[in-house]
Amino acid sequence: MQELKHPYITVAKEHKHFYGGSQMLSASTNMREVGCGVIAALDLLLYLCRFHEGCGSGFFAEAAADGVIDSEEYDALAQRLSRRYFPLIPKLGINGLMLAAGLNVFFRRYGFPLRARWGVGSRRLFEEIEEQLAQDLPVILSIGPNFPLIWKKDTLCFYLPGHEDGSGSACSVRAHYVTVTGIDGRYLHISSWGRPYLIDREEYLRYIRRSSGSLVSNFVHLRHTGK
Numbered sequence: 001m002q003e004l005k006h007p008y009i010t011v012a013k014e015h016k017h018f019y020g021g022s023q024m025l026s027a028s029t030n031m032r033e034v035g036c037g038v039i040a041a042l043d044l045l046l047y048l049c050r051f052h053e054g055c056g057s058g059f060f061a062e063a064a065a066d067g068v069i070d071s072e073e074y075d076a077l078a079q080r081l082s083r084r085y086f087p088l089i090p091k092l093g094i095n096g097l098m099l100a101a102g103l104n105v106f107f108r109r110y111g112f113p114l115r116a117r118w119g120v121g122s123r124r125l126f127e128e129i130e131e132q133l134a135q136d137l138p139v140i141l142s143i144g145p146n147f148p149l150i151w152k153k154d155t156l157c158f159y160l161p162g163h164e165d166g167s168g169s170a171c172s173v174r175a176h177y178v179t180v181t182g183i184d185g186r187y188l189h190i191s192s193w194g195r196p197y198l199i200d201r202e203e204y205l206r207y208i209r210r211s212s213g214s215l216v217s218n219f220v221h222l223r224h225t226g227k
Helices: 029-034 034-051 059-064 070-086 096-110 122-136 201-210
Strands: 010-015 016-019 112-120 139-141 155-161 169-173 176-183 187-192 195-200 220-224
Touching: 010 070, 016 195, 029 034, 029 070, 034 059, 034 096, 034 139, 034 176, 034 220, 059 070, 096 112, 096 220, 112 139, 122 139, 122 176, 122 220, 155 187, 155 201, 176 195, 187 201, 195 201
Parallel strands: none
Antiparallel strands: 010 016, 112 220, 139 176, 155 169, 155 195, 176 187, 187 195
């Protein structure tokens, strides 16, 4: 299994700890409804600030220090990040191209030695995800909307850790961003809504082929600039 080398972001609310951020903890209605992309971007940037040389930023102040982040502080950062870099379209959220563009603006502003682009070919999808994780870079993945038949209601299952036989389906989603923190021969290990889940790799590819498409179901590919 290939996974991140350091502990993932932990957010706390009323003595409960969450595996990454959750838009459902936000005070903003728009963030709760369509803010999953902003949450994935914030988790990524915090992880970079904590564990990658050359990725420091005063934007996050004390939240960049290794440790648990209070949910109110996290939410304030998410809303600030959205206003400046990742504008959310009401009821729609943010698409992958806008997400990658916002990251690049942030990277240039704070001198991060990284650049982002949206998507890779589906044949190399998991290979590229594994390679990015090997560089200790979290992966922002989209389970896109149904496309081009946008009126369809097809979804992708999330599974609970510990149910690797596929018996523990927890929920099903579409038009949603998650963060991949690990990959093995069958599953993507992800953070979503502040909880760990699994995505079956073959089911994800099948969702892309039958219901969505690699234009909208893909990931933010990061590369080092060599600075």
